[in-house]
Amino acid sequence: MRSACINCHAVSGTVATGRFGPDLTHLASRDTIASGAIQNNAGNLRKWIDDPNSMKPGALMPAMHLNDHDLDVITAYLTQLR
Numbered sequence: 584m585r586s587a588c589i590n591c592h593a594v595s596g597t598v599a600t601g602r603f604g605p606d607l608t609h610l611a612s613r614d615t616i617a618s619g620a621i622q623n624n625a626g627n628l629r630k631w632i633d634d635p636n637s638m639k640p641g642a643l644m645p646a647m648h649l650n651d652h653d654l655d656v657i658t659a660y661l662t663q664l665r
């Protein structure tokens with residue numbers, strides 16, 4: 584919530600109301616991310632947030648350049664959004 588993620592993503596019930604990227608409210612209930620291109624698991628989510636383009640060339644989300652700690656915390660948060 585403190586980072587630029589919320590400019591592009593929404594999570595229902597939070598201050599995140601971005602509309603450019605996919606709604607992440609029920610992210611952990613889905614089998615895939617990036618329009619079905621990638622299996623939805625913690626390792627792939629972490630890699631995606633670190634550098635979307637490495638997983639899906641031409642991805643519309645920029646690499647966010649987070650440190651390892653922030654990547655771990657955000658991945659843990661995202662994996663419990665059911």
Ligand code: HEC
Binds near residue numbers: 587590632
């Ligand atoms: C400039 C806008 C933008 C920002 C900032 C941004 N994203 Fe994204 N994000 C996108 C777009 C667009 C996609 C869809 C990309 C695609 O499928 O090619 C996406 C996809 C995702 C996905 C996969 C969702 C799905 O349903 O497939 C996750 C998870 C995600 N972003 C998390 C984050 C996190 C966490 C941050 C902050 C660290 C962040 N994003 C910052 C635009 C953004």
